[in-house]
Amino acid sequence: MTAQDFFFYIFALITLLPAIVCVFHPNILYAGLSLFGSFFGVAGIYILLGADFIAATQVLIYVGGILVLILFAVMLSKDIYGAKFQDEKKKKIMPIILGSVLLGFLLKFILTTPWNMTLTDEAPLPTTSRLGDLLLTDYLLPFELASILLLAALIGAIILARSK
């Protein structure tokens, strides 16, 4: 039970509890806010896995960007006459059953397949410069295609969102 395992369970809780709130809370604004906690838990998990640049990216893009966008959308799409955010009661039995069946399958696969893990316990090395080298050499094509995808998303979203 080293410190890493201890922190793993803490960050797992920080990720899962807000995610449960986000899925089951009737008020859409509180659901959006609980995502804030869950994204921080995922950032903590990334740090434990030694991916420090990915953890900072997670905080920057998800918390600073996507969550701001979702909250903007939630506030823009509110009904006009000050009605509260109540999400009509939709019976949630079927999704939960389906979800648990799916979870059962996933857990069976995870626990039965023999993963050839290489358990290394030396401290993780900083990753940013190695990521940069990989992006410039091995993953150059996806890197250049990324800008085309961003361009398409940018122009598409602006055309849709620009009020005539």
Add this chain to the structure above:
Amino acid sequence: MYTQFATVLIFLIIGAGMVPLILLVGKILRPSNPDPKKLTSYECGEEPVGGSWVQFNLRFYVIAILFLIFDVEVVLMFPIGATFRQWMISQAGKGLLVFAEVALFIGILLIGFAYAWGLRPPAQRKNHKPCPCLNF
């Protein structure tokens, strides 16, 4: 690496705990006699009119779109920024090739930025010139 992030974690915990602590100190020391008059929302003295969940148009949303797209671009560029100097100093020959890769990546996105910039709302093309892509 873990010790540095442990310090950051402690900083975040203390930072998060500091605000309730300050407010608790405040709650103990200060008077608290809430009367309905005080608790209405502040409208320069007049009676508050209608709920505040007013609805507004999409110009804030266009800003958020532009921000998120260019944020992702900056994130993809940071690992390259971290190794750019090594590439420039060591493989002297391929320096310009690496620059060409980076310039291509940014150039394609500049096209999107030029599009967002050149967006004139048809009605007010001549006289009033609002900020084009955000038509304020």
Add this chain to the structure above:
Amino acid sequence: MSLPEFLKELFESWPLLGILPLWFYSLICILGLLFLFLFPFAGIAVYIERKIAGDIQARIGPNVVGPYGILQWIADALKLLLKEDIIPALADKKLFILSPMIIFLSGAAAYAVIPFAENVILANLNIGIFYLIAITSMVALGLILGGWASNNKWSLLGGMRAAAQIVSFEIPVALCILTAVLVAGTLDMTQIVKNQSPYHWNIFHNPFMFIAAFVYYIAALAEANRTPFDIPEADSELVSGYNTEYSGMRFAIFFLIEYAECFVICAVAATLFLGGWHPPFIDISGLALPLRMPLQVMVFMAKAILLLLVMMWIRWTLPRYRVDQLMKLCWEVLVPFSFVCLLGTAFWMALFKGKGVPEMIYALLGWGS
């Protein structure tokens, strides 16, 4: 090496303190930073700002409490502490309390990576400057919640405008920091300062870096909602925007964080562009450690406070921007400029294989320092 590790090594041989774990030292350093540096600094900055404002407007600033009004900020803090803290009835209680926490967290957590001196940095992260951008991007979230929770038309619009302003000015800030990282070669803050030297500051590396420094300063000024870009708290229009409904100690937190963020901007500008703790053209790396580090802290603080005074000077001289002028400035001037600086610096580095103007001049003059 970060401050907690340095202190642990320092007190290793002491009988009592030798056994303390590393996280205890970081706890002490964090509490020391918050209570000995952040809170007093914010108070003193308020006092200095009001004195400068008075001086610029040809009047005397606060001079009642204590000699020359030095204790004025303590009086203000106590007043805010003792003022009643009202939560409007219709307000969304949970969000109303949560929003100052998020804002305080993002404002204070940026101090973990500011390199005051060689070993005096709280967390020597390898992704130092990127962590700083990530943490300060959370402020927009806090502002939206603050504006939304206080159930007030003014604060809602103020919160939205503030979030839109912060969000849109984050692009020039991130691009200019990226330009500085291209030149510095690493994301680690102490390494960035070590790559510079008293004779070679990053700002003179190439002309594009010179422009990027100013673009960064202006954009960061706008990101911290400082005049001339403080539309959200424009007293005349939006009745101090998102913190309309906040009173008492909660309002003090918004106030505190504005000054904390201003110092972070000046500290980052000093680190990235003005050579961190290297004094101009005086080489102090030869001195012994116990003498060198205090000197380095003084040099770094001098640069940061100088930039802060410029920020206060700007605040009381320039008129306020309109919202569309502000957005036009950001998206039509600052973002193109930062893109040009980024590509220009990359081309300069590719062309001259990473050498800057000072190095070439020294090579010409044969100093080879």
Add this chain to the structure above:
Amino acid sequence: MFAVDLRHYLILSAILFVLGIIGILSRKNSVGILMGIELVMNSAGINFVAFSKYVASDLSGQIFALFIFLIAASEVVVALAIILRIYQNKTTVNIEDIKDLKC
């Protein structure tokens, strides 16, 4: 049992994935569905980074996590633009009411 290894991370991301699926299926508000999609994206990210550390010790897993952020950001931008455009026309984001194409 407590020593954390690859299986624990996979179990965590599986639970997060299933929560995302439940979120997508049980929400009537389309912005809520988008939040479920974000949870699914996050669970995929955890899987990639966990495999990058435990199985193949090079950084290819983290590169994929970086591209997941890219895809998630552009997906959210376009999806929310569509949702707000629907909201402008029909003043509702409730997926039950958006069934004009249905014959």
